[in-house]
Amino acid sequence: MLDAFLLGADQIFSASTLLYMLIGSVAGIIAAAIPGFTVTMAIVLTLPLTFAMAPLQGIAVMLSVYVGGYSGGLISAALLGIPGTPSAVATTFDAFPMARKGEPGRALSLGVWASFFGTVISTMVLVVAAPPLAIFAVKLGPWEYFSLIVFALTIVASLVGHSLVRGLMAGAIGLAISTVGVDPIMGRPRFDFGVEMLEPGLPFLVVLIGIFAISQLASEVEDAPSVRSGKSLATQEIDFKTWEVMREVLMRPVNLVRSSIVGVLVGALPGAGGSIANLLAYDQARRASKTPEEFGKGSPEGVVASEAGNSATAGGGLIPLIALGIPGSAVDAILMASLMVHGISVGPRLIMDNADLVYGMFIAMVVASAMMLLVCVLSMRFFLRVAEIPKWLIVPTVIVCCVVGSFALNNRMSDLYLLGFIGLAGYALRALDYPLAPLVLGVILGPIAETNMRRALMTDADWTLFLTRPVSLIFLVAAIGSIGWAAHKYFRSRQNTEKSA
Amino acid sequence: MTEPTQESPSGRQEAGEIARLLSYVAIFAVSAGLGLEAAAIPTSRFEVLGAGAFPLMVYGLLCLVSLIAIVGSVRRIGVGAIARFGGEVLRWIRDRRLVIVIFACFGAYLISIPWLGFSIATFVFLLVAQLILAPRNPLSIGLAVVIALLFSFGLNWVFAEVFNVFLPRGT
Numbered sequence: 001m002l003d004a005f006l007l008g009a010d011q012i013f014s015a016s017t018l019l020y021m022l023i024g025s026v027a028g029i030i031a032a033a034i035p036g037f038t039v040t041m042a043i044v045l046t047l048p049l050t051f052a053m054a055p056l057q058g059i060a061v062m063l064s065v066y067v068g069g070y071s072g073g074l075i076s077a078a079l080l081g082i083p084g085t086p087s088a089v090a091t092t093f094d095a096f097p098m099a100r101k102g103e104p105g106r107a108l109s110l111g112v113w114a115s116f117f118g119t120v121i122s123t124m125v126l127v128v129a130a131p132p133l134a135i136f137a138v139k140l141g142p143w144e145y146f147s148l149i150v151f152a153l154t155i156v157a158s159l160v161g162h163s164l165v166r167g168l169m170a171g172a173i174g175l176a177i178s179t180v181g182v183d184p185i186m187g188r189p190r191f192d193f194g195v196e197m198l199e200p201g202l203p204f205l206v207v208l209i210g211i212f213a214i215s216q217l218a219s220e221v222e223d224a225p226s227v228r229s230g231k232s233l234a235t236q237e238i239d240f241k242t243w244e245v246m247r248e249v250l251m252r253p254v255n256l257v258r259s260s261i262v263g264v265l266v267g268a269l270p271g272a273g274g275s276i277a278n279l280l281a282y283d284q285a286r287r288a289s290k291t292p293e294e295f296g297k298g299s300p301e302g303v304v305a306s307e308a309g310n311s312a313t314a315g316g317g318l319i320p321l322i323a324l325g326i327p328g329s330a331v332d333a334i335l336m337a338s339l340m341v342h343g344i345s346v347g348p349r350l351i352m353d354n355a356d357l358v359y360g361m362f363i364a365m366v367v368a369s370a371m372m373l374l375v376c377v378l379s380m381r382f383f384l385r386v387a388e389i390p391k392w393l394i395v396p397t398v399i400v401c402c403v404v405g406s407f408a409l410n411n412r413m414s415d416l417y418l419l420g421f422i423g424l425a426g427y428a429l430r431a432l433d434y435p436l437a438p439l440v441l442g443v444i445l446g447p448i449a450e451t452n453m454r455r456a457l458m459t460d461a462d463w464t465l466f467l468t469r470p471v472s473l474i475f476l477v478a479a480i481g482s483i484g485w486a487a488h489k490y491f492r493s494r495q496n497t498e499k500s501a
Numbered sequence: 502m503t504e505p506t507q508e509s510p511s512g513r514q515e516a517g518e519i520a521r522l523l524s525y526v527a528i529f530a531v532s533a534g535l536g537l538e539a540a541a542i543p544t545s546r547f548e549v550l551g552a553g554a555f556p557l558m559v560y561g562l563l564c565l566v567s568l569i570a571i572v573g574s575v576r577r578i579g580v581g582a583i584a585r586f587g588g589e590v591l592r593w594i595r596d597r598r599l600v601i602v603i604f605a606c607f608g609a610y611l612i613s614i615p616w617l618g619f620s621i622a623t624f625v626f627l628l629v630a631q632l633i634l635a636p637r638n639p640l641s642i643g644l645a646v647v648i649a650l651l652f653s654f655g656l657n658w659v660f661a662e663v664f665n666v667f668l669p670r671g672t
Contacts (some may be wrong), residue, residue, distance in 0.1 A: 183552035227634050229638045393644065403611070434524075446559075
């Protein structure tokens with residue numbers, strides 16, 4: 001074991017591998033910082049460049065892009081209020097208000113440190129618990145998955161904003177959007193009305209960019225006199241104290257560890273991913289917080305939870321990949337393809353046949369997170385300049401980035417028309433005070449819920465299995481408890497508001 | 502008690518509530534229509550639930566919640582509010598004239614991409630949008646031209662040469 005570990009470390013700590021990993025980190029951070037570009041796209045573009053490298057060197061570079069990408073999404077989430085990647089949706093809830101209150105440096109530093117610790121914690125869990133966790137994760141059937149998604153949907157109750165009814169409506173609209181296009185089991189077309197662009201369904205990324213980015217950018221130019229006077233996104237002087245913030249993150253160990261564990265567990269489930277972990281970790285932090293009313297107004301706890309949660313999925317996703325050869329997400333599938341290109345068969349025997357490679361991957365994860373931290377800390381001042389750019393310049397430019405990101409996804413013009421329409425609808429919903437986060441949650445969870453519900457009933461038509469299978473029952477009971485708790489909190493805060501009024 | 506006027510915050514709140522009521526009604530109508538469409542999707546012989554079952558549940562939920570929202574909203578809206586609604590809408594549009602202009606530019610940009618190609622359409626969009634939003638001085642205009650060139654022709658070059666991703670070329 002020690003031999004394999006040292007062999008892996010020797011390959012990772014070679015000068016060329018470290019240099020390539022550094023370039024990968026920078027590329028991942030920049031790609032994810034641009035709205036519309038995802039970690040998956042960055043990894044896909046990196047894959048052909050790794051063919052000429054040694055297997056561990058290639059996978060280490062891709063892991064650097066992966067880890068860097070999970071952190072890069074934070075930059076536009078905090079500074080522009082636009083999630084750079086789907087896994088940074090919840091990051092916008094508190095990092096953006098914090099940046100708007102004149103603390104963009106603190107918002108970014110909190111996110112970067114939380115991402116770093118989240119990745120390190122997930123790697124530690126990966127090393128210790130990969131085999132048992134992987135076996136548990138793959139034993140979950142469609143009943144457990146459906147119940148898990150029902151539990152995840154109860155997050156809507158925490159994201160409703162000013163109105164419970166509008167929050168529920170937004171969540172249901174998200175679920176409705178996910179039903180457009182071919183059905184996920186039989187491939188039968190639904191709700192396309194003969195319109196070609198609706199046939200494949202509404203691409204999630206286009207919906208995300210339209211709902212969050214376009215509507216946010218439009219709302220930035222509402223105040224005509226301030227835009228025309230050259231006002232920038234942040235008006236106060238930008239303060240930047242990264243070491244102080246590191247202590248601030250470490251002063252919240254429970255939140256950090258809990259959010260990272262949520263990220264690892266969600267990452268270990270095939271089909272789930274950073275976007276769900278980001279929201280789930282945020283929701284859990286809010287429920288456990290002594291000051292839940294501060295969430296959504298620039299709470300540091302919210303920033304730490306959301307970023308630790310999404311970054312920890314990187315390690316979590318590797319658990320079923322390394323232990324069983326099952327990729328849990330698109331990114332993990334590309335990592336698996338990279339190994340297979342080099343003639344390495346991925347499966348339960350991977351750790352026995354290629355122990356040096358597996359230990360090298362563990363080391364690469366930690367090195368990649370350290371590199372992400374280094375790159376982010378060194379380039380933070382550069383990124384913070386974004387907040388000083390006048391609105392008249394940044395709004396049209398970011399709109400163009402959104403257009404390029406949406407087009408590059410499938411090379412379809414119709415996606416751009418959808419982007420325009422969804423952006424307009426997103427702005428209308430924002431103006432009418434509908435919360436947008438439940439809508440995005442509905443779009444993410446809708447297809448997983450439908451697929452697993454139908455798959456469960458195809459396997460066995462007995463509905464009671466959702467209640468009689470222990471893990472499924474636990475998730476359903478947790479969902480009921482979660483709704484009850486959220487409703488109790490919501491009505492109590494309304495009563496308090498009415499009394500004080 | 503003073504009557505809410507068009508300019509008062511309560512007048513604005515009333516107008517906002519009417520706008521929301523209209524949105525609830527629209528959502529209810531669309532959900533009911535799509536719910537009927539979902540019910541018409543035939544079930545498969547291979548499964549208990551068909552392709553229409555999940556959408557039917559979702560649209561049913563949406564109908565129910567929007568109906569609750571409609572009832573709540575109708576109870577909150579005052580008698581004279583509808584008469585003041587038109588004026589408030591005009592004021593809202595006037596306040597957000599830049600947003601409307603930007604959306605109009607964005608729409609024209611998206612429609613023109615297939616004909617003009619990404620580079621030219623983006624250059625024109627960026628230049629026009631920035632000039633609409635920017636303060637009127639030579640530095641802003643010069644900067645707008647440089648940024649428009651960089652993010653249109655420059656971005657197209659980067660994607661084609663570095664990533665092998667070809668953005669629309671136009672006809």
